[in-house]
Amino acid sequence: MHAGRLRLGGAPLTLALQLIEGPIRIDVDGPALAPALGFGNGRPVVRMTQRRLVFGMLRDPAVVAPLFGLTPDDVTPGARVQTVSTGPP
Numbered sequence: 001m002h003a004g005r006l007r008l009g010g011a012p013l014t015l016a017l018q019l020i021e022g023p024i025r026i027d028v029d030g031p032a033l034a035p036a037l038g039f040g041n042g043r044p045v046v047r048m049t050q051r052r053l054v055f056g057m058l059r060d061p062a063v064v065a066p067l068f069g070l071t072p073d074d075v076t077p078g079a080r081v082q083t084v085s086t087g088p089p
Contacts, residue, residue, distance in 0.1 A: 001028070001044055008044055017048075021087055025049040056083035 001008065008030035015026040029045045059082060061075040075081065083089050 019087070021051070024051075050086040052086070054085050054089070056085060056089050058082050 006013075006028075008028060012030070013028040015028065016023040017026060025048070027047045027049075029047075058080055061079075061081045062072045064081050065072050065075055
């Protein structure tokens with residue numbers, strides 16, 4: 001949209017991204033429609049459908065926390081640190 005390759009009229013636009021895991025639906029509401037939906041501030045609103053969550057491996061907080069600039073003490077005691085994905089983990 002910013003590059004001018006996708007022009008929005010007054011009607012919503014639905015696209016499909018063809019990914020390795022299959023198509024993902026994208027809905028685009030133009031700036032005129034977005035305020036009627038309660039958001040957008042005059043800009044286009046883009047919504048992307050996600051696949052169902054897949055819960056993967058549990059992780060050691062001592063290994064994962066530093067990746068986010070945290071320490072293991074920053075993780076709530078007893079909280080599970082787990083890979084959760086809607087596509088490639």
